[in-house]
Amino acid sequence: MKWEVRISYKKGVLDSEGESTLSGLKTLGFNNVDNVKAAKVYLIEGNLTRRDVEEMCERLLANPVSQDYSISEVK
Amino acid sequence: MKWEVRISYKKGVLDSEGESTLSGLKTLGFNNVDNVKAAKVYLIEGNLTRRDVEEMCERLLANPVSQDYSISEVK
Amino acid sequence: MAGPISLDVDDTGLIAISRDMQLSLSLEEMKALKSHYHALGRSATGIELETFAQTWSEHCCHKTFRGEVEFEGRTISNLLKTTIAKVTADLNPDWCFSVFEDNAGIVDFDGDTAIAFKVETHNHPSALEPFGGAATGVGGVIRDILGVWGEPIANTDVLCFGPLDYPYKRLPAGMKHPSFIYKYVTAGIGHYGNNMGIPTVNGAIYFDESYVGNPLVYCGTVGLVKKSRYKRVIKPGFSMILAGGKTGRDGIHGVTFASVDLSTEQERSVVQIGDPIEEEKVRRAVIEIRDQGLGSAITDLGGGGLSSAIGEMTELGGCGADVHLERVPLKHPGMLPWEIWTSESQERMLVCAPVDDVEAILGVFADEEVEAVVVAEFTEGESLRLMHTDTVVGEINVPFLFGTNIRTLRVATQPERSFSEPSVRSTDPGADLRALLAMPNIASKENVVRTYDHEVKAQTVLKPLQGLDGPGDAAVLKPLFDSYKGVVISNGMNPEYGKIDPYHMAACAIDEAIRNNIAVGGRRIALLDNFCWGNPERPDRMWGLVRASQACYDVALEFETPFISGKDSLYNETELGPITPTLLISALGVMPDIRRAVSMDLKETGNKIFIVGATKDELGGSHFYKLKGSLGKNVPKVNAREAKASFDALTKAIDSGCVRSCHDLSEGGLAVAASETSFAGGLGIELDLDKIPRKGELSTEKLLFSESQSRFLVETCDSAAFEKAMAGTVFSEIGRVTGDKRLRITAGTATVLNIDINRLKGSWKNGL
Amino acid sequence: MAYKVCIIRAPGTNCDRETALCIGSLGIEAEVVHVKRIMDGQTHFSDFDGLIIPGGFSFGDHVRAGALLGKILKERFGDELVQFSADGKPILGICNGFQVLVECGLLPGRGALGALTTNLSSHFECRWVDLKVEESDCIFTRGLRRGIRLPVAHGEGRFLVTEGELQEMTEANQLVFRYALEKGEAAGGSYPENPNGSVEDIAGICNKAGNVFGLMPHPERAFYRFMHPRWTKSDDADSWGDGYKIFKNMAEYIRR
Ligand SMILES: Nc1ncnc2c1ncn2[C@@H]1O[C@H](COP(=O)(O)OP(=O)(O)O)[C@@H](O)[C@H]1O
């Protein structure tokens, strides 16, 4: 099975990478960009249930104070 | 419009984050994980065409020599 | 190509083989191979030809520098030996421990501890993949230090980019914009050094249009060697251990024998992203092996991979070897023997050891979780046998591989160019000064410097930014816990002068590297040369190379500063043309007691300011002229004999304790140096141009902005002591440190400029 | 009896040597121990009188800075470390070590949560900062009153906690260092004085008992005066730097 885990900043936590990418794009002349958010994705393969992957997120991949996670199966 | 850009390492280019996440998960007892790949996602909002976003990838976000990118529209 | 390749063909056939296999071997070289194999009575194998191509490449054997050059009606044979290495041979200092031999130059330091220093370039990969290219550049030079059993303690980096505001429209298709390259090169350097815990303590960033599409990335590493543990012994029966990262299809130049299918083609990436954590583990293991007294020789794997590393080991040992390629741990299954043999995968080292040491060495690697295997055994005789499982895939005669010396002949012709002095005036010297401070080459590099860890290891005594973030002249390290002895690292580079005259450019680069070192208290200086040049097959480029090398000999000899190592990177040309010839001189000094180190920031109101050295009408290639859109003609020239006397005197002054700050005069001349020392100290300064020692008549702007060499601005708390130390040299008291925060320059009673130092600092900080 | 401190390291840890030299020069034996040796059971935390988690990039700082080492310590040795701390033995986490302590739950405190996330500048930064020393029970900062200066060098030092926990920490005097203006008051989030955007300018915190201390700045890079960026201005190159006292306190506390 193949799972995709996406880790993003919690609402209220400033996404500094998104912000600096935004300003970088503007410097390059992309003036129509309004907003950029950055996130991290892990593609995880193995004989794993959704519950396993949830546990991975809770135990390692996401920090509950600063990050949200979402899981989806990749077909 | 909202676009999602995903940047991942090209095949054959070392993905050290994926590798060490894999071994970290194993150390924590997730023995069924076979493979982990890491990627980065940018969610970009603005009055932008797909061509604009492609240009962003080529000029700033991705390095075509070592990274692949894919673009999709988020509805 | 699995099958044998017959070299029994005519010249056209030989050229075709070299071309089709991308061997880059000349017809003469192919003919030498032809007769060699004819005598052997057999065909060559692919892996054998690959080995010759690697070993005889420009990269590995420096064809241009070691070949012959027709120059001004005579033939120079071996430029390296007759200029750069000759300085060292002529001086023959007893403190040089190993020069031009091993992976790095090594000089004495303190008792059993010696210092190794090497600078490399990684230009082409950085043009393609700036982050990975720069990172692997850092990783590669660190391995050069490990490759002399050295413990890396500091990195330097000197970077050259196209202008950051270069118009996108003018970029040829596929070429990356200088700002992209700048961003990712600096990120790659920081990434590797920071992760490995090696401080990046010194460097420079330089901009010029000729670097668009061809950036220069110089990476240097300094390390500590224990002389009693420096071993290079190789004997038949000894084993060779390959340790570190797995071997993959990365960086294999010689593309293709049999046609490759698409999937493998994708795996064979031209660029690599280094893994500093892997190298950090390798570093720990290598140092542990050294300290336990295990192993008999070591080398890194760089260009040419195993083929170069093992080849050189057999040559050093005067023996042969049996190599078992199937034992090499692979990233990509199914790699062909020649791919394994020539792969340039990162983070790998080769350790040689007598059989009795092997278990223990493998154990040390295992402790650090580094994969290590015995890949080869040295044998009696002179045959390098390459095996895959039980098949012999190649057999090479070592003396032939290294002894075949086909001299490359180059022609050097002086290009016809003429230069003239512009008539530019400075109607508003204050405005010109602020504009100069904001020029990218002069402006603060703080935004980059702070992304590098320059403090890790807690040995950095003088840091890249000094006082209130002023630009330091040199870095000082205190690498030993129980000694106050210091290592001093500095650089010099002046591509702008080379546009007028490569000889004086080289002379100035040497002077600058040395005077930066002297400024903080360094002495007993050793030099490294690093040439980045265009295509040496073009006579005009070659002429510049010869002239620059000659200057290296003349000037370094006079300064009594031996070269201990160096490197060249030629063929730096793109469709936009060649790069401006660029010579980086790196200087390695020592000082007996770091507590005497002098930083460049002003210290105390009331102290007197002296200028050391004479100011001349030398603004050719200056930044003032550049600001005004001219190049000029009167390039700065070095009088090394006078300079040496004054440098020695300054060292005496520093040791006497009367020097409170010292800053060298370089781009932008006196006005820029005075601004920097002043805003770095947060104190004002008052100078009188009339008091400057000079040669000839000089207008105000020339006094302010001339880039004459061998000059310093010195703050002293004891004028009498300073004057005594400097007696017999050219120097003069020209002003004092003031309590207000203003830079005030007068010519006698007339005010030339009077500016708030924070405004100057503002221009300087926001230039990039 | 010789006292011994464990300096734990993982692949990518790179400040272990200089940190060991600091504590080692104060008469405490400093042993650098690979975490693998603890996992193999060759060495035990309980053999030591103190623990230091030094700076660096443990496991490449992949996933999050300090996360992998933090979770390994938490899941494999959580009980042991909780006991270690309950026994009153000192634990010091410097930079990456602070990140590890937060990820493994030893800081802010048992069960409570914090995060050290990407700097607001979004990049690694090396600079000296002024620190305000807060009133606390932290055993490492005893006797430190006036502001001090230490270097930081990190890319992920922005400390975050939930509102409620921040209040609890404040009330329990767990805030130890705050980034400050040169004059001494807290930086109020202003850059670069607060180099990473930490809430409340937090640069270092301790547990309630005061024997577990994590900080982003590097005291081992300020052990001697000649490490200070402006030491050349005065003539006391030989004297101690502002980081000395932290190790001195640790040593004295161990010998108490
Ligand atoms: N242009 C040069 N100037 C001075 N020394 C050089 C130059 N090129 C090579 N050398 C010397 O030759 C030795 C071998 O160099 P090189 O082949 O570059 O080694 P490596 O491949 O390990 O970097 C080095 O010690 C270096 O000092």
Ligand SMILES: [Mg+2]
């Ligand atoms: Mg080498």
